[in-house]
Amino acid sequence: MSADATAGAATIPDRALIGYLPIGFPDLETSIDAAIAxxxxxxGVLELGLPYSDPVMDGLAIQKATQAALQAGFRVRDVFAAVEAIRGRVEVPTLVMTYWNPVVQYGVDRFARDLRDAGGAGLITPDITPDAAADWIATSEQQDLARVFLAAPTSSDERLRETVRSSRGFVYAVSTMGITGARQDVDAAARTLVGRLRTAGATGPDTIPACVGIGISTPGQVAEVLGYADGAIVGSALVTALAEHGVSGLARTAAELAQGTDR
Amino acid sequence: MLGQTLLTRRIGKKRVIAETGAGQHGVATATAAALFGMECTIFMGEVDTQRQALNVARMRLLGAEVVSVTTGSRTLKDAINEAYREWVTSVETTNYVFGTAAGPHPFPAMVRDFQSVIGREARQQLLDRIGRLPDAVLACVGGGSNAIGIFDAFLDDADVRLIGFEAAGDGIDTLRHAASIEKGRPGILHGARSYLLQDEDGQTVESHSISAGLDYPGVGPEHAYLHDIGRAQYLPASDDEAMEALRLLSRTEGIIPAIESAHALAGALRVGRELGPDAVLLVNLSGRGDKDVQTAGRWFGLFDEGATQE
Incomplete structure (x- = not known):
């Protein structure tokens, strides 16, 4: 398992702030500039969302942005162009968060190859479980890509072990039962879940890190999560900042959130 | 649906949620929730709340909260998305009563098993009353719950043709239809791999049908399987054909069928001509048309000028 966690493309930094933005929102060029900002x-780690017609994990902020991207003409092939442009300018692990059907329709092997060629680090896949992902597990091994499966507070111990065993790069711990979007409090369930993931084998960089996402929107919440987890994932707060205040406003929000990573 | 509600009680949850297209499943779920004293929330696309306003009122009369879904295509597909979002948020107290034989395992199997009573009873009644099995069993297919329910009892009767009718909307050669098996290709939606109306990138394409209950871009995975192994056949029936069949049954039998079920009736007219007068056809008249009178009134121009219908 240690080989997995330290796989070249899939290595994430210690105390990582992981930032989500959809590709193609508000347009392809701006989304590239936004990711670089x-x-x-x-x-420290980019999670680029692939806009999809039926984003069942996402709350309104991300739904609106990804729908706007689709209406503006987003195509799946834009992902590779965006990753390549971003990786040409900054040196961070860049993962793509995608619902599974677009990957299947593009071709799992072809998607993995094109992502790897563009300099992408791997995929975060909210709507497949490891037991249904044999082809992706094989392909990501071949292509040396990270594959991040999700663990939820309701997951059984057996499911958590399977998720830890099958993930590569990090495990995505869903902080609370719900969809993406800012919350006043990040649920205590997140701490419990990370504890259970530790027991299931995700002990940190030496094995595989456990990162927490959903509901995190303030520097204080980032700091709190990094008190027990290996990374904090922020999405809706960044998307909202970009939608309301453009790239410069997004940069300010990111800098504030990054203060939460200070020791 | 009653089965799923009993299951909800058994696992100790106090609230049910459901999606609905035409409103039939929503009304059924709201009825069961009222009967068992459970809270109930129904998700319905905004487009459907307008064309099925009578069922919205029924659900509210029964004490259910009806949420009008304004995202995406604002029809059944998006009602399901929203119900999922609510379910994942409230799963500790809430059970999702799925309305069709699609979605993630075990819903397709569970919905089929609960719906299969109709097929078993129909098969027995035919044996009792005419002493033989039908030549063909016909049903409309959106997600496909009523169809899989009536097909199930006949799967092992190799001589019985099973025919599902998908909504062809304006026609399957237009972009406005809901014929997932005829015009779709395999893809993943709502946790199942089946035939799906989608674009080259795998984005779900919006479906169209005059019937809210068939207006779904996917189809239950067991239908995809029955199609692939050749056990069942899936044919299109257009808005025009369905509405003509609705009018015909109304005038000849005094039964106003649901527009959904009228797709199966339209198919029966075609299959009947093909098989001749001695053939026995079993048609699943899965819903009644009271809820569709407004749509039919507009379609056939039955309202007096100046009368208020909204």
């Missing part, structure tokens, strides 16, 4: 302001 995140990195320049302290985001």
């Amino acid at each position: 995140l990195v320049e302001n302290g985001v």
Whole structure:
């Protein structure tokens, strides 16, 4: 398992702030600039969302952005162009978060190859479980890509062990039962879940890190999560900042959130 | 649906949620929730709340909260998305009563098993009353719950043709239809791999049908399987054909069928001509048309000028 965690493309930094933005929102060029602005302001890992017609894990902020991207003409092939442009300018692990059907329709092997060629680090896949992902597990091994499966507070111990065993790069711990979107409090369930993931084998960089996402929107919440987890994932708060205040406003929000990673 | 509600009680949850297209499943779920004293929330696309306003009122009369879904295509597919989002948020107290034989395992199997009573009873009644099995069993297919329910009892009767009718909307050669098996290709939606109306990138394409209950871009995975192994056949029936069949049954039998079920009736007219007068066809008249009178009134121009219908 240690080989997995330290796989070249899939290595994530210690105390990582992981920032999510959808590709193609508000347009392809701006989304590339926005991702670079995140990195320049302290985001250590990029999670680029692939806009999809039926984003069942996402709350309104991300739904609106990804729908706008689709209406503006987003195509799946834009992902590779965006990753390549971003990786040409900044040196951070860049993962793509995608629902599974677009990958299947593009071709799992072809998607993995094109992502790897573009300099991408791997995929975060919210709507497949490891037991249904044999082809992706094989392909990501071949292509040396990270594969991040999700663990939820309701997951059984057996499911958590399977998720830890099958993930590569990190495990995505869903902080609370719910969809993406800012919350006043990040649920205590997140701490419990990370504890259970530790028991299931995700003990940190030496094995595989456990990162917490959903509901995190303030520097204080980032700091709190990094008190027990290996990384904090922020999405809706960044998307909202970009939607309301453009790239410069996004940069300010990212810099504030990054203060939460200070020891 | 009653089965799923009993299951909800058994696992100790106090609230049910459901999606609905035409409103039939929503009304059924709201009825069961009222009967068992459970809270109930129904998700319905905004487009459907307008064309099925009567069922919205029924659900509210029964004490259910009806949420009008304004995202995406604002029809059944998006009602399911929203119900999922609510379910994952409230799963500790809430059970999702799925309305069709699609979605993630075990819903397709569970919905089929609960719906299969109709097929078993129909098969027995035919044996009792005419002493033989039908030549063909016909049903409309959106997600496909009523169809899989009536097909199930006949799967092992190799001589019985099973025919599902998908909504062809304006026609399967237009972009406005809901014929997932005829015009779709395999893809993943709502946790199941089946035939799906989608674009080259795997984005779900919006479906169209005059019937809210068939207006779904996917189809239950067991239908995809029955199609692939050749056990069942899936044919299109257009808005025009369905509405003509609705009018015909109304005038000849005094039964106003649901527009959904009228797709199966339209198919029966075609299959009947093909098989001749001695053939026995079993048609699943899965819903009644009271809820569709407004749509039919507009379609056939039955309203007096100046009368208020909204």
